[in-house]
Amino acid sequence: MMAISDEPLQSEKASSPTQSSDSDMGEPDRANLDDAKPSPQDTLTWKGELQIFLSTFLTIFLAEVGDKTQLTVFLMSAESGSPWTIFLGAGSALIATSLCGILLGRWLSQHVSPKLLERFAAVLLLAIATVLLLDVWQG
Template identity: 35%
Template sequence: MEAFLVSVLAVTVGEIGDKTQLLALLLAARYKKPGPIVLGILVATLANHTLAGLLGQLVATHVDGTVMRYLLGLSFLAIAAWTLKPDEMDDGGINESRYGVFMLTCVTFFIAEIGDKTQLATVALAAKYSDLTMVIAGTTLGMLIADVPAVFLGKIAAPNFPFKYVRWCAAAVFAVLGVLVLLGMELKF
């Protein structure tokens, strides 16, 4: 259960103000079809985070435990620093294809998530926790918690949302995780 809860928390706060959340706002404002957009986010996130989780477990099985602890702790600290940098995205080049809004969302979300801080957090979480299913379920739920409201709010709330403060909170969460891992401490729920 710890793997699930930490994964939900880490990705939810890490996703606020992220480029994929901005992509959700953009797609919702442009196409006004929340159903296919939410489903596309779900499918893309499951695919992307499953691959990231498998990579994390592969790394965990081939790297010494002490080295892994330092790599994970430093990774969380790096994600904390990265979280402080605001993402920007313009709407150029996003066109509804012949496959519709669902496929457009799947492809753009999958690509946008490659190398993103939430994907890297998924790799790190899967390396830390042996329960891959709970990590993927948690990171996917975290993405949905952050992105689904963006889909339904569209452009209305985006200009007024305090992304700066949420980024600072997200950075703090990742920094605390990093320090706890470096100190060899376990977070218990």
């Protein structure tokens, strides 16, 4: 069993500022000295990774309980008589939609400021909540 440690994870991109190249005969790579500060992604610990995983799992799990997707899977499983095939199809679809969300989120994080992204998400969620409340009130 793998133990969880507090040691930082190092990405493959991270390199030591004293790493030498073929052209400088063992001298420190001066171009990398300015980039020596690790990014947050380079210093995540195993506990940090586990915390992100659990937070993501619980958020998505709780959001999906009783959702249209779960009800659809429930009905398809009951009608088809092949619950494991439905499980594999639904699981694959959720993985694919999650991948799309991750890729879009990563692209947005590189092209849009975090402040603007947060504001856009807040406005979008408020709009969705307003539509849902109006739907409930109108019966």
